[in-house]
Amino acid sequence: MSKAKYRAKVIEKERLSGDIYSLLLNVGPEVSEAVPGQFIDLYSEDKSRMLPRPISICDVDKEKQQMRIVFRIAGAGTEEFSLKEPGDEIDIVGPLGNGYYMPEADGNECHVLLGGGIGIPPMLYLAKCLFESGIPKESIKTVLGFRDADTFLAGEFEKYSEVYITSDNGAVGIKGNVIDGIKEYGIKADKIYACGPTPMLRGIKAFTKENGISAQISLEERMACGIGACLACVCKSEEVDDHSKVNNKRICKDGPVFFAEEVVL
Amino acid sequence: MSKAKYRAKVIEKERLSGDIYSLLLNVGPEVSEAVPGQFIDLYSEDKSRMLPRPISICDVDKEKQQMRIVFRIAGAGTEEFSLKEPGDEIDIVGPLGNGYYMPEADGNECHVLLGGGIGIPPMLYLAKCLFESGIPKESIKTVLGFRDADTFLAGEFEKYSEVYITSDNGAVGIKGNVIDGIKEYGIKADKIYACGPTPMLRGIKAFTKENGISAQISLEERMACGIGACLACVCKSEEVDDHSKVNNKRICKDGPVFFAEEVVL
Amino acid sequence: MNTSVDIAGVVMKNPVTVASGTFGSGMEFTDFVDLSCLGAVTTKGVANVPWAGNPTPRIAETPSGMMNAIGLQNPGVDTFLKRDLPFLTKFDTRIIVNVCGRSAEDYVDVVERLADSPADLLEINVSCPNVKEGGIAFGQNPDALYDITKKVKNAAKQPIIMKLSPNVTDITEMARAAEAGGADALSLINTITGMKIDIYKRRFAVANKTGGVSGPAIRPIAVRMVYQVAKAVKLPIIGMGGIATAEDAIEFIMAGATAVSVGTANFRNPAVTAEIVKGIEDFMTAQGIEDISEIRGCVE
Amino acid sequence: MNTSVDIAGVVMKNPVTVASGTFGSGMEFTDFVDLSCLGAVTTKGVANVPWAGNPTPRIAETPSGMMNAIGLQNPGVDTFLKRDLPFLTKFDTRIIVNVCGRSAEDYVDVVERLADSPADLLEINVSCPNVKEGGIAFGQNPDALYDITKKVKNAAKQPIIMKLSPNVTDITEMARAAEAGGADALSLINTITGMKIDIYKRRFAVANKTGGVSGPAIRPIAVRMVYQVAKAVKLPIIGMGGIATAEDAIEFIMAGATAVSVGTANFRNPAVTAEIVKGIEDFMTAQGIEDISEIRGCVE
Numbered sequence A, B: 001m002s003k004a005k006y007r008a009k010v011i012e013k014e015r016l017s018g019d020i021y022s023l024l025l026n027v028g029p030e031v032s033e034a035v036p037g038q039f040i041d042l043y044s045e046d047k048s049r050m051l052p053r054p055i056s057i058c059d060v061d062k063e064k065q066q067m068r069i070v071f072r073i074a075g076a077g078t079e080e081f082s083l084k085e086p087g088d089e090i091d092i093v094g095p096l097g098n099g100y101y102m103p104e105a106d107g108n109e110c111h112v113l114l115g116g117g118i119g120i121p122p123m124l125y126l127a128k129c130l131f132e133s134g135i136p137k138e139s140i141k142t143v144l145g146f147r148d149a150d151t152f153l154a155g156e157f158e159k160y161s162e163v164y165i166t167s168d169n170g171a172v173g174i175k176g177n178v179i180d181g182i183k184e185y186g187i188k189a190d191k192i193y194a195c196g197p198t199p200m201l202r203g204i205k206a207f208t209k210e211n212g213i214s215a216q217i218s219l220e221e222r223m224a225c226g227i228g229a230c231l232a233c234v235c236k237s238e239e240v241d242d243h244s245k246v247n248n249k250r251i252c253k254d255g256p257v258f259f260a261e262e263v264v265l
Numbered sequence C, D: 001m002n003t004s005v006d007i008a009g010v011v012m013k014n015p016v017t018v019a020s021g022t023f024g025s026g027m028e029f030t031d032f033v034d035l036s037c038l039g040a041v042t043t044k045g046v047a048n049v050p051w052a053g054n055p056t057p058r059i060a061e062t063p064s065g066m067m068n069a070i071g072l073q074n075p076g077v078d079t080f081l082k083r084d085l086p087f088l089t090k091f092d093t094r095i096i097v098n099v100c101g102r103s104a105e106d107y108v109d110v111v112e113r114l115a116d117s118p119a120d121l122l123e124i125n126v127s128c129p130n131v132k133e134g135g136i137a138f139g140q141n142p143d144a145l146y147d148i149t150k151k152v153k154n155a156a157k158q159p160i161i162m163k164l165s166p167n168v169t170d171i172t173e174m175a176r177a178a179e180a181g182g183a184d185a186l187s188l189i190n191t192i193t194g195m196k197i198d199i200y201k202r203r204f205a206v207a208n209k210t211g212g213v214s215g216p217a218i219r220p221i222a223v224r225m226v227y228q229v230a231k232a233v234k235l236p237i238i239g240m241g242g243i244a245t246a247e248d249a250i251e252f253i254m255a256g257a258t259a260v261s262v263g264t265a266n267f268r269n270p271a272v273t274a275e276i277v278k279g280i281e282d283f284m285t286a287q288g289i290e291d292i293s294e295i296r297g298c299v300e
Ligand SMILES: Cc1cc2nc3c(=O)[nH]c(=O)nc-3n(C[C@H](O)[C@H](O)[C@H](O)COP(=O)(O)OP(=O)(O)OC[C@H]3O[C@@H](n4cnc5c(N)ncnc54)[C@H](O)[C@@H]3O)c2cc1C
Pocket: A039, A051, A052, A053, A054, A055, A056, A057, A070, A071, A072, A073, A074, A075, A076, A077, A078, A079, A118, A121, A122, A219, A220, A221, A222, A223, A256, D060, D061
């Protein structure tokens, strides 16, 4: 009984672009365990909405017990959260799931973070943790893929990493996706960490396999329990999974971050 | 299409006693038609609660387009309203229903207002209107029935009427109900106006019939549409009703105020 | 843009009507909605003689819905013909008269009395869970449904819509029985039988003990049944059950409904029907849909 | 105060268990709830061999509820016996094992393999709407239900609970068939078949097209069915469907349930079961109820 649902207080709210919002939350001591790639479950106040909304951890301040999330308004739940103001509260559970496996600090390897669209937020906390683990900034490279000129968070990555931008319509950075970015910017990756839409992750899985690069990718699926009990959120695994005894892994519990070779996309 | 649901702004909130709250609302021009005994429908923000909550009009300021309501927390809907703060908004429709039939100002008749429990609020606007119609204060007598010493609104009636108190446990005023009040305080009533729980109204119907006094009573029933369309809120009528063609009247549309002899309680 | 739909030869200018019993005969809602903007008005069920309905409380709120046991109170077809129908003809909208009865003869009686009236379509309620006789008894047995459909169809001048009950194991079996009996269209779903208990008073929340559950809570069940029925029969379907927004209405149309009825949502917002009509047009514009029929049954 | 209840000779210290499939085998919830405070833990359905379940998306939210089409993914009875059951025996709670299968033989196979296990009760899921074979096919036909009940009962060492589907015309007919077949107890309701369409993508919200609706939305329907079944048979009933608070649990008990299961509400609050246990005690204290059996079926 080490976990519980608790009320987090909103400290700051910011609209980052069109429909993308950032909330800074005062959370509990649970935050001290948070690793990059994990998520929290947020609950709606509205009783007609029964299920939690999973949102990735974008940043953490363990000392202040604060957590930041960045999300896009995708429906009624995220809209409700976007209307919160400093002082308001939100029920949350978490951190949940397994985050990115953190490498040894090794100055010779190049760590490339790939974030696509609303998959960008969790990469920020990852960039920060890699940087704080002693990896030099030049060895951390972030490629951010946007739809158009409506970018967000890009500036914040510069504290921890070199930043490269792509956009679907070419309005900012290179025209194309994050893999086009790696190629065109001539980035040599030893380890890849990614979060974004499934087609992008599929591309990354193929690209890293071809090039023998280790890749961790963060998956998304509709969730109910968020803790591994209901089997709503499975993805296909290459091998029979030890828990399920079939080729299914639970994204909420076994993931959301997997090594690319573990899963079928 | 003269009516619509609209958002009213909360101007003032006051807790009158234990679980009884008063809200002053900025409403629309619709308020100019409001007569005592009418009600408004309030809508919950929570999508799981589909039905409006009917609440009587307690007071109206036509010039300022303000309306006051006083209610007891009876469940989730009224609890939600009790949490509103100045500046917050509530969706409402109304005024709805038929209020008290206003008498000619006639200094010789004694108008007795009987309010029991949460039936008290609508009597305040009635007392005010009777008083402002030119009836002298001595000819307007209000008997308020409370459960115990936890009284509310009593002082406000003194502007417009003579006030008498009863309570179920005798903690304030005469021990007993409002009819005991009339009898023990020796009030001679020519016209009676009442709102309160059904047993009280039943007693008033019997008492006024016996004594040949004209009585208007305000009834309550669970409502859905609030405008006379769904037939949820009927009461039994003595005669076949012209609209329903059976012995049923719609409380929301034909009432909530009826002459006691019209209805079967 | 064409939003008009055809139900058994009767053209509605848009697919939106109201669910019987939630809108009276339209009169009370004219304060909030211009009835002429609706595809049709569907009236409260009418019987051959006045019905008093059930004791109160007749309704209770439930999560994202409500329960009702009105018991089909109605003023009878005479008053309806003299008062309600003439009122409705003043508006530029189709009139669907919902018909109830305790026996096959009752239904036939009402249908015959409506023959020369301005009613465009007759919706036969064989699915009300709140009355002892008639109602749902016809709607839960395919043979009984076939029989009553045949009898009503023979007596009716207007096309008949059989209104199906969701309180069945297999809704397609009922739909096929109605089709075989000669129904011109189907409407579904009526309410689902439910119960609520006041645990502090240890009493039923509605006097009738059980009531029919309606509202958004039942929408997924209604959408499923409309989809199943649309695959099973060729008749046009009026879909309903928890429609509260234009999106909900479109969901039913995509599941296979030709028209839709809005019921319980009228209680949360008395102007909701007009907003839904407008919302459907906006959706069609945004999605480049020329004719509403393009999206009917479009999920596969 | 006595909150304990007896289901076919198995005493639960309080009437609260969890609804199969919403709680895994309890393991994941131990972070949030002390399993020893529950009357029983009911496990996810287990088959004779591992099942992969349905494609994703497997769930969708609905008004005051959700839809699921997990498709009974499970690791099979071998793993279950080796891993899940030994884990559960560490807690001071009863163990109800939910059993699924594609054929009568499958069910019998699982039940036999569980014979000497620490399972206290077996809940036979003949009402899952999300699998093509087995499941609901047994639960919508009284003769099929009678047969499977009889076969399972003959093979089982533990008392058997038949879990009924609400997707039927007359739930009492099914309850009587299960009783006649030898069921020791009944549980109801399983989910109600529903459908949701993403109108922008013109696709079904869950890959299986249909899913089972659960949560508060269906509570009034569940309460009604528990009430009807309690009047129709003598078996103890485990009631479920939308229970999210102690008040909801008491509503089912007053309708006639002996015990209650909490399902979807676990997703809104992972500690809700413990809160419901506590809330029932508080209610009993406030209302001067000495023994929970005093209020069982107390509405009339
Ligand atoms: C592990 C994980 C991390 C995520 N991190 C972020 C993030 O950092 N920022 C962000 O903007 N979004 C993130 N998402 C997506 C986010 O959960 C959905 O956008 C959100 O739940 C939508 O809720 P809604 O009420 O606004 O939309 P609605 O469409 O009303 O939601 C209805 C239901 O569907 C579920 N749902 C809808 N869309 C998604 C989706 N894309 N993924 C999963 N469930 C969904 C909701 O949780 C809810 O139960 C993440 C999803 C997962 C699984």
